[in-house]
Amino acid sequence: MPEGPMPRDAETVAATYATDVLVLGAGSAGCVVAARLSEDAGTQVALIEAGPAAWNEPWIRIPAGFARLYASGKYDWRFHTEAEPGLDGRSIHWPRGKVVGGSGAVNGLVFLRGSPRDYDRWAQSGARGWAHDDVLPFFQRMETWDGPASEGRGTDGPIHAAEARHVSTGAKAFIDSAIAMGYPRVKDFNGPWHEGAGPMQMNVKGGRRSHSADMFLRPARRRANLNIMPGRGIRRLLFEGTRCIGALVKGPAGLERWEARREVVLCAGAIGTPQILMLSGIGDGAHLAEMGIPVLHHSRGVGRNLQDHFLQRMRYRTKPCGTVNELWNAPLGKLQMAARYAWDRRGPMSIGAAEANLFARVLPGAEEPDMQYLFVNFTVTTYDVGPDAHPGFMFSACQCRPDSRGSITLRSPDPDAKPVIRASYLDAPHDQRLMVEGVKYARRLAAQAPLAALIEEELTPGPRAATDEEILAHVRRDGGTVYHPCGTARMGEDDLAPVDPLLRVKGVERLRVADASVMPLIPSSNIQPAVLMIGERAAALLRGAARGG
Ligand SMILES: Cc1cc2nc3c(=O)[nH]c(=O)nc-3n(C[C@H](O)[C@H](O)[C@H](O)COP(=O)(O)OP(=O)(O)OC[C@H]3O[C@@H](n4cnc5c(N)ncnc54)[C@H](O)[C@@H]3O)c2cc1C
Numbered sequence: 001m002p003e004g005p006m007p008r009d010a011e012t013v014a015a016t017y018a019t020d021v022l023v024l025g026a027g028s029a030g031c032v033v034a035a036r037l038s039e040d041a042g043t044q045v046a047l048i049e050a051g052p053a054a055w056n057e058p059w060i061r062i063p064a065g066f067a068r069l070y071a072s073g074k075y076d077w078r079f080h081t082e083a084e085p086g087l088d089g090r091s092i093h094w095p096r097g098k099v100v101g102g103s104g105a106v107n108g109l110v111f112l113r114g115s116p117r118d119y120d121r122w123a124q125s126g127a128r129g130w131a132h133d134d135v136l137p138f139f140q141r142m143e144t145w146d147g148p149a150s151e152g153r154g155t156d157g158p159i160h161a162a163e164a165r166h167v168s169t170g171a172k173a174f175i176d177s178a179i180a181m182g183y184p185r186v187k188d189f190n191g192p193w194h195e196g197a198g199p200m201q202m203n204v205k206g207g208r209r210s211h212s213a214d215m216f217l218r219p220a221r222r223r224a225n226l227n228i229m230p231g232r233g234i235r236r237l238l239f240e241g242t243r244c245i246g247a248l249v250k251g252p253a254g255l256e257r258w259e260a261r262r263e264v265v266l267c268a269g270a271i272g273t274p275q276i277l278m279l280s281g282i283g284d285g286a287h288l289a290e291m292g293i294p295v296l297h298h299s300r301g302v303g304r305n306l307q308d309h310f311l312q313r314m315r316y317r318t319k320p321c322g323t324v325n326e327l328w329n330a331p332l333g334k335l336q337m338a339a340r341y342a343w344d345r346r347g348p349m350s351i352g353a354a355e356a357n358l359f360a361r362v363l364p365g366a367e368e369p370d371m372q373y374l375f376v377n378f379t380v381t382t383y384d385v386g387p388d389a390h391p392g393f394m395f396s397a398c399q400c401r402p403d404s405r406g407s408i409t410l411r412s413p414d415p416d417a418k419p420v421i422r423a424s425y426l427d428a429p430h431d432q433r434l435m436v437e438g439v440k441y442a443r444r445l446a447a448q449a450p451l452a453a454l455i456e457e458e459l460t461p462g463p464r465a466a467t468d469e470e471i472l473a474h475v476r477r478d479g480g481t482v483y484h485p486c487g488t489a490r491m492g493e494d495d496l497a498p499v500d501p502l503l504r505v506k507g508v509e510r511l512r513v514a515d516a517s518v519m520p521l522i523p524s525s526n527i528q529p530a531v532l533m534i535g536e537r538a539a540a541l542l543r544g545a546a547r548g549g
Contacts, residue, residue: 014254019046019227021542022260023267024234024247024276026051027102028212028528029515030267032142032535035158035216037542038226046227046258047217048249051075051098053230055218060105061208062341064349069106071384075099076106079271079418086404086426088476093384094421095483096271100230101213103269104528107483108353110374111161111203113139113190113530114523117368118401125520126492128501138536139190139529146205150188158215159532160205161190164355165346167199168377169321170393170454171356175199177448178358189357190529195369197358200351203528207345209352212532232256234272235415237264237280237511239296244511250415263542266505266513267535270485273517274303274408275419277489277498282505291413297507301496302489303419306406307522309372309482310425312435312475314442315379315394315459324348324378325387348377359400359525362441363434371438372398372525373445374482379459382480392459395445397438398482400524403428408488423485426476435475436468484527486516503538514538 023034026049034047054075059065069075079094097103116132123131140154146162147153164171178197179185186196203210220226233250238257246259266273277283281296283303288295320326327333327348340347354376359369379392406424411417426432439461446455465474491499491513497520499505503512516531523530 012255013248013257014251016257016259017046018259018261020044020260020262021046022246022258022264023047024264025049025102025266025268025272025515026100026213026217026228026230027097027267027269027515028104028531029535029538030265031101031104031212031217032532033265033267033514033539033542034226034228035212035220036536036539038220038223040543040546041223041225043546044225044227046229048232048234048247048258049100049228049230050233051100051230053100053228054105060099060101062349063109063202063204063207063209063352066106066108066352070095077271079421081421081423084423084425086424086476087479090477092423092425092481094271094481094485096269100217100228101211103483104211104531105209105213107528108526109202109204109209110353110357110526111190111201111529112194112357112525114525114527115194115368116192118521118523122520126494126497126501127520128493130491130501135533135537138533138540142532142536143529145190147188150191152191153188159203159212160210160215161201161203163201164199165204165207165350166348166355168323168348168355170318170323170377171199171375173450173454174356174358174375174395177445177451178360180448181445183358183360186359189359194525195359195361197356200354200357200374202352204350207341207350212535233415234268234276235279236276237266239280239508242296242507243509260510262546263510263512265538265542266511267515270306270488270516271408271419271421273513273515274488275410277302277505278410279413279415282498282508287409291410293413299498299507301498303408304405304496305487305490305520306408306421306423306485307402307404307487307519308406308423308425309398309400309484309522310402310431310435310479311396311398311482312439312479313394313396313460314439314446316392316446316455317457317459318391318393318454319456320391321454322377323391323393325390325392328378328387329389351377358445360441362437369524370400370434371441372400373442374398395442396482397435397442399431399434399438401522402434403430423481425479432472435479436471439465439471439475482526484522486519486522486527489513489517490520491518492520502541512538512542
C-alpha cells in the first residue's frame with residue numbers, strides 16, 4: 001500500500017477505500033464537481049465532507065433562515081480572524097458552512113456574478129483562459145434564470161435565480177432614490193453591465209434556496225458511481241513521490257484512507273484548501289519547517305493573496321413603513337411573516353441577505369462601479385442579535401475590489417487546530433479612502449427623495465462621524481465582512497501562483513483545486529456564482545483530461 005510523505009498520524013488506518021476521482025469538500029463548488037463527474041456512469045466518484053448531510057433542514061431552505069443559522073452557529077466552522085490591526089484590534093467572526101452544501105447552504109442567497117471585466121482581469125493577471133468570454137458558457141450552464149430573457153443568461157441549468165419576491169416600501173424608496181441620483185434601473189444585474197439599482201437577484205426556486213447540494217447533488221445521490229461521505233474530516237493528502245494518490249480522512253470509526261486512481265480535487269474552500277495543502281507539505285517551506293511539516297513542494301503563494309469584501313452598515317431609524325423590525329416586535333408579527341411565506345413563499349421570509357442592490361461609483365474618476373450597496377428591510381447591530389426594537393432599515397456599503405491582502409497560515413500541524421486568519425482589512429490606503437467616500441455617498445443617497453421622507457435618524461455611523469477622520473475611525477470600530485474570502489490558492493502563470501490555469505496544483509501531479517481559493521482577484525460582487533462557475537469548469541477540465549484532452 002502506498003505511503004504518505006510523513007507518518008504523522010499515530011493512529012492506525014481503520015479502512016481503505018478506492019475510487020476514480022476523490023472530491024474533498026462538499027461545498028458550493030464540490031457538489032457541482034462531484035455531481036457533474038458522476039454523470040459519466042463509468043467514473044467512480046467519492047465526495048468527502050466534514051459536516052453532516054442536512055437534506056431536509058428547513059432553515060437552509062427558507063431564505064430568511066440564513067440569519068437564524070448564522071446566529072445559532074449550526075453548520076458553522078466558527079472561524080475568527082486574528083485581532084485585525086486595521087479594525088482597532090477587533091477579531092471578526094468568519095462563518096463558513098460545515099454541512100453538505102458548504103457555505104452555499106448557509107449564505108445570504110445574493111446571486112450576482114460581478115462585472116464581466118472582473119474575469120477579463122483574471123485572464124490579464126495570468127489566469128489564461130478565464131476571461132469573460134471563456135467563463136460565460138460555464139455561468140450559463142449552471143443556472144436557470146427565471147426572469148425576462150436576457151443576454152448571457154442560462155436557461156436550463158440546475159441553480160435557479162430570480163428577482164426578490166418581496167420589495168418593501170423601504171427597498172422601493174432605496175431604488176427610486178438611486179434613480180433620482182441619475183442611476184438606471186438595472187434590468188439584469190447579471191447582464192453585460194450592472195451599474196445602477198434594482199431588486200436583488202437571489203438563488204431561489206419558487207421562493208426556496210436553490211443551492212448546489214440541493215440542485216446538483218440531490219438528484220445525483222442515488223447514482224451507483226457516487227459515494228457521498230459526510231461526517232469525515234480531511235487530515236491531509238497522500239502522495240507517492242509527487243503524485244497525489246488520495247487523502248487521509250478521520251471517519252466516525254477512525255482513520256480512513258481514500259485512494260484516487262485518477263485525480264484528487266480539493267474543494268475545501270478559501271480557508272480549508274490552503275490549510276490542507278500546507279498540512280500535506282505544499283506551502284511556504286519556511287512556514288512548514290516552523291510547523292515541523294516536511295516540505296513536499298515549496299510554494300510560497302499558498303495561503304497568501306487572501307481577499308474579502310469589507311462593509312460598513314448604514315443603519316437608520318425610520319418612520320413605521322413595514323420594516324421587519326416592526327413585524328418582529330409586534331405580538332403576531334412573526335406568525336404573520338411565517339403564514340405569508342407558508343401561503344405563497346413571499347413576504348420578508350423569502351428574502352436572504354438583501355432585498356435591493358445598487359452598484360455605484362463613489363471615488364472620483366472611477367471608470368466602473370467601485371461600491372455595492374445592499375439594502376435590507378431591518379436593522380441589526382450584528383446578525384448574532386435579532387432586529388432592533390424600533391422601525392428601521394439599513395444598507396451596507398461594500399467595497400467592490402479591495403486592495404488589501406491577507407493570509408491563511410497554520411497555527412499548528414494538528415489538522416483540528418483552526419488556522420491563523422489575517423484579513424488585513426483597511427490595510428491599503430485605497431480601501432480606507434473607498435470606505436470613507438462610500439459612507440459619504442450613502443448619506444447623499446439617504447438624503448434623496450423618497451428615502452429621505454422615511455428616515456428619522458442615521459444610527460450608524462451617526463452624527464459623531466462627520467469628518468473623514470471620524471468616519472474612518474468609525475469604520476475601523478464598526479465595519480465587518482460580506483463573508484467572501486477567496487484567493488488563497490490563486491491560479492496564474494507566475495511562480496507565486498500555487499495553481500495553474502487548468503486548476504492543477506503546481507509541483508505535484510494529479511491534484512487540482514476547485515473552489516473560491518483559486519480566484520486571482522475577488523469579483524466585484526458576491527462571489528458564489530463565480531464559485532459555481534469554477535465548479536462547472538473544473539468538471540469540464542477533468543472530463544476532458546479523462547478523455548485525453
Ligand atoms: C454567512 C455567509 C453569507 C454569504 N452570503 C453570500 C451571498 O449572499 N451571496 C454570495 O454569492 N456569496 C455569499 N457568501 C459566500 C459564498 O457562500 C462562498 O464564497 C461560497 O459558498 C464558497 O464556496 P466554496 O466551494 O469555495 O467553499 P464552501 O462552500 O465553504 O465549501 C467548502 C466545503 O469543504 C468542507 N471542508 C473544509 N475543510 C474540510 C476538512 N478539513 N475536512 C472535510 N471537509 C472540509 C466544508 O465543510 C465545506 O462544506 C456567504 C458566505 C457566508 C458564510
